[in-house]
Amino acid sequence: MPTKLPYRPEIDGLRAIAVLPVILYHAGVPGFSGGFVGVDVFFVISGYLITSIILDEYENGGFSFVGFYERRARRILPPLFLVCLASIPFAIYSLSPRDLEEFARSLLSVCGFVSNFFFWSQSGYFDGPTELKPLVHTWSLAVEEQFYLVFPIALFLLLKLGRRHAIALFVATAVLSFALAVWGSRHATAATFYLLPARYWELLIGALLPLCRIETEARRLPRRLAEPLALLGLALIAIPIFTYHNIPYPGVYTLPPTLGTALAIVFLRPDTLSGRIVATRGLVGIGLISYSAYLWHQPVFAFARLGAIYEANIPVFIGLSAIALLLAYLTYVLVERPARDRKRLTRNEVFAYCGAASAGLAGLGLVGIFTGGLENSYLARNDMATQRAYALIKQYGLRDIKARLIDRGCQFWSPRPDEAFEARFRSCAEKFGPATMVVGDSHGENVYNAVAKASPGEFVVGLVDEGCRAWNDSDACPYSRLKGFLERNGASVRGIVFNVSGAHLLTDLEGNSENHHLFEWKTGYLINYEKVAFTINYLRTIAPLAKIVWLGPFVEARVNFRDPPSIARDAFRMNPVSLHHFKALDAEIAKEVAEGPQTFKYLSFYDVLKVDQYFLLTGDCLTFSDPDHLSACGEELLGEKLKAQLPWPNS
Numbered sequence: 175m176p177t178k179l180p181y182r183p184e185i186d187g188l189r190a191i192a193v194l195p196v197i198l199y200h201a202g203v204p205g206f207s208g209g210f211v212g213v214d215v216f217f218v219i220s221g222y223l224i225t226s227i228i229l230d231e232y233e234n235g236g237f238s239f240v241g242f243y244e245r246r247a248r249r250i251l252p253p254l255f256l257v258c259l260a261s262i263p264f265a266i267y268s269l270s271p272r273d274l275e276e277f278a279r280s281l282l283s284v285c286g287f288v289s290n291f292f293f294w295s296q297s298g299y300f301d302g303p304t305e306l307k308p309l310v311h312t313w314s315l316a317v318e319e320q321f322y323l324v325f326p327i328a329l330f331l332l333l334k335l336g337r338r339h340a341i342a343l344f345v346a347t348a349v350l351s352f353a354l355a356v357w358g359s360r361h362a363t364a365a366t367f368y369l370l371p372a373r374y375w376e377l378l379i380g381a382l383l384p385l386c387r388i389e390t391e392a393r394r395l396p397r398r399l400a401e402p403l404a405l406l407g408l409a410l411i412a413i414p415i416f417t418y419h420n421i422p423y424p425g426v427y428t429l430p431p432t433l434g435t436a437l438a439i440v441f442l443r444p445d446t447l448s449g450r451i452v453a454t455r456g457l458v459g460i461g462l463i464s465y466s467a468y469l470w471h472q473p474v475f476a477f478a479r480l481g482a483i484y485e486a487n488i489p490v491f492i493g494l495s496a497i498a499l500l501l502a503y504l505t506y507v508l509v510e511r512p513a514r515d516r517k518r519l520t521r522n523e524v525f526a527y528c529g530a531a532s533a534g535l536a537g538l539g540l541v542g543i544f545t546g547g548l549e550n551s552y553l554a555r556n557d558m559a560t561q562r563a564y565a566l567i568k569q570y571g572l573r574d575i576k577a578r579l580i581d582r583g584c585q586f587w588s589p590r591p592d593e594a595f596e597a598r599f600r601s602c603a604e605k606f607g608p609a610t611m612v613v614g615d616s617h618g619e620n621v622y623n624a625v626a627k628a629s630p631g632e633f634v635v636g637l638v639d640e641g642c643r644a645w646n647d648s649d650a651c652p653y654s655r656l657k658g659f660l661e662r663n664g665a666s667v668r669g670i671v672f673n674v675s676g677a678h679l680l681t682d683l684e685g686n687s688e689n690h691h692l693f694e695w696k697t698g699y700l701i702n703y704e705k706v707a708f709t710i711n712y713l714r715t716i717a718p719l720a721k722i723v724w725l726g727p728f729v730e731a732r733v734n735f736r737d738p739p740s741i742a743r744d745a746f747r748m749n750p751v752s753l754h755h756f757k758a759l760d761a762e763i764a765k766e767v768a769e770g771p772q773t774f775k776y777l778s779f780y781d782v783l784k785v786d787q788y789f790l791l792t793g794d795c796l797t798f799s800d801p802d803h804l805s806a807c808g809e810e811l812l813g814e815k816l817k818a819q820l821p822w823p824n825s
Contacts (some may be wrong), residue, residue: 272351366425732751
């Protein structure tokens, strides 16, 4: 019969060290910029515990797959289903039909243990903020659940071949998975982040500890050696928590926290000071409720941000973190412990209740999907102004530009001037003569569409892609290859319209350009003169090869398109802070361009379109599709006016 593995309070202490940074990171508390590594700590712990249990039962003749999945169901599903159920009324109240339908799809994916695939499919440049998605954090649970489906079967079969063969194959698998993560962190970031293949190695690090009997051997080390190794492990976890920021992840940077967790698991012992500290009652208590705390924190934060306290300050979110911990404690006492008690629930009852709960939540998800996010109910409870805002957003808003980029005949685009682009370009140049070219980022995609729509049948090309600004010289963008292309084909380019997002030429007072509070009066802003100068110098470098117009940055709407009532209340006005910031930025860019050689033209966005506080709604056109990208009709308005302003004939 299998023996009951000895309880290690240090593991629960590690769970607390994992979950608290995750919560504080999502709360936006300064100093925890790398708190997301707590998820990786959980992965290693899960791999260690699951493998320890399976090996103990296998070696003592008591392992069964049914028993294994029963324990997983008791542990994982009741709290998960409770949090999902509790989130539904808040979602109905807080979300517009579009977002409620997305929430319903995420709910369905949770029930199928594939929410990581769902959120991967939703990720992208034009996806909504993840901090506003109540169930986005369940991606990591789906990764673990998929691991539980694959790993026990693989381990059981490989052990039949012998422990050494199992170790060799799992080590090889971990190396391949790690290599995939390193490659994917640069080339397929979303898939690498969300999907099991690039996370498998993290769980295997934990699994290899008992499989290789590392923990057993480590117990023989004297305390004077175990202590520094345990401290090293804790340091490898702590340093990333406080220092990581905007790094490619997972990948090489995931090694310190995962290897640190492995060291901590092995060398945290009752006879070491570090082991006793990690096993203190407070940390162990938080560790015991860590699973429920992880489940609760994201919905609590998301609905707070979606509600009246969306822009709440740090003390409020610290308070919300305390509420999440309180809910976690109640869930642990009232749900987790009873669900694990075999005297209260038999195996058949666990499977029956979990199956019924999953089916019920899936049914509610299907209702949300097939009713379009309860659209009729939403419209019935809102006034006419909100209904109009909702209708316009549904017609024009929240659309992926890439899905509607024009590609027909000799109007086409590419993120870079590669061989295929150049061949097509030359073929069209033979038929039509010189082309109008648009170069830029996702705003450049808007401009490319605008120029192409205003010039039906003419030769228009775009070298545009999300995030491609002049200072991005990667091969995924056009800039590193554009000069060579123009040297070969400049005679076939009538002129170039350059446009990039102005928001990336601004920063907050601390130099951060990705601060979503940038367009609030309280935040303050700075112009990034370094990037402005870099852009000007780049354009002057290629100016001898083609006529260039830098179309100034859009005056961005910067309103919440996921909240039709707020747009209606503001009478479709643009964000006044955005109007102020972009007016100042436009003037500074024009000044910087005027002070140097006049090798290209700067054309202010204000000189092309009349932009004021009411520009968001021009006639029946909602000019923006999201806070900073033009809608389809906005592109048409721009194209009509811009064509007349370009300083080359027959354009």
